[in-house]
Amino acid sequence: MAIHNDLGRQGESIAKHYFEANEYEILDENWTYGKAEIDLIVYKNGLMVFVEVKSRSSVAFGRPEEFVDRTKQKQMELASLAYIEMMNHQNEIRFDVVAILFTKDHNYTLKHIEDAFWPEG
Template sequence: MATHNDLGKQGETLAKAFLEASGYEILDENWVFGKAEIDLIAYKNKVIIFTEVKARSGTGFGLPEDFVDTRKQNLLAQAADEYIYLMNHNGEVRFDIISVLFNRNNTHTIKHIEDAFWPSAT
């Protein structure tokens, strides 16, 4: 497995632990629909939270959250629509980003951006 894939998996593991420690229930991990994959689907206070996790080892090309572009947001929205339909969820939903930035000594910082975006209609 490539190093960037290892970093991504490690970021997702840290993000999941962070959410659980913050009182979120994890409903699904790496949920796939069509060309989209939702990293974490969480639930808290009757809200389903679709979470994109981005992990990077540096900021030379931008912050991790900068890599969730409009195309990615719309793919996530399509997958979220299907998930909402399958779960028959009639409540609120939210799209979050969890940014994991690793330092050279393999320590990390986590930034949870709640309500990070609202995808345009597809």
Template sequence: MATHNELGKKGEAVACSYLEEKGYRILEKNWRFKQTEIDLIALREGVLVFTEVKTRFGNMYGLPEEAVDWRKQKYLQRASLAYMQLKNFEDEIRFDIIAITFREDGSYELFHIEDAFFPGL
């Protein structure tokens, strides 16, 4: 596995633990629809939360959350619609981003953006 893949998996594990500590119930990890993967799907207080996790080492290539551009948002929205149809879910949804930046010493900074973007295919 490439180093960036390992870093991504590490970030997803951190994000998952973070959400669970905040009272989210993780329903799916790395759920796929066609070519799109939703990193984490969770439920909290009746709201279905689709979470994109972006992880970087340092800030050499910009902030992690900047990688979730309009194209990525469009794909995530389509995949979320498929998930909702599959699970027959009709209540409130939300799209979040968890941005994690690891440092040389192994520590990290986590930034949780709730309602990062709105559905609107």
């Protein structure tokens, strides 16, 4: 398996533990709808949060959160609409990004960006 895939899986695991530690319920992981995938879907106090996790080992090409481009946002929006309908969720939603930057000594920093974007509709 490619190193970047390992890094991505490790980042998603860290993000999952982060949300659990902050008392979110994990509803789904790597949920797919067509070609779209949502890394984590979490829930707390009536709020459903769709989360994109981006992990990088360097900022040479940009910070992890900068890789959630408009195309990815649109895919997440489409998938979220299907998920909301499937779950019959009638409360608030939010789109978050968790950016994880790994260091050479296997440490990391985690940046949770709430309301990272909102679909343009």
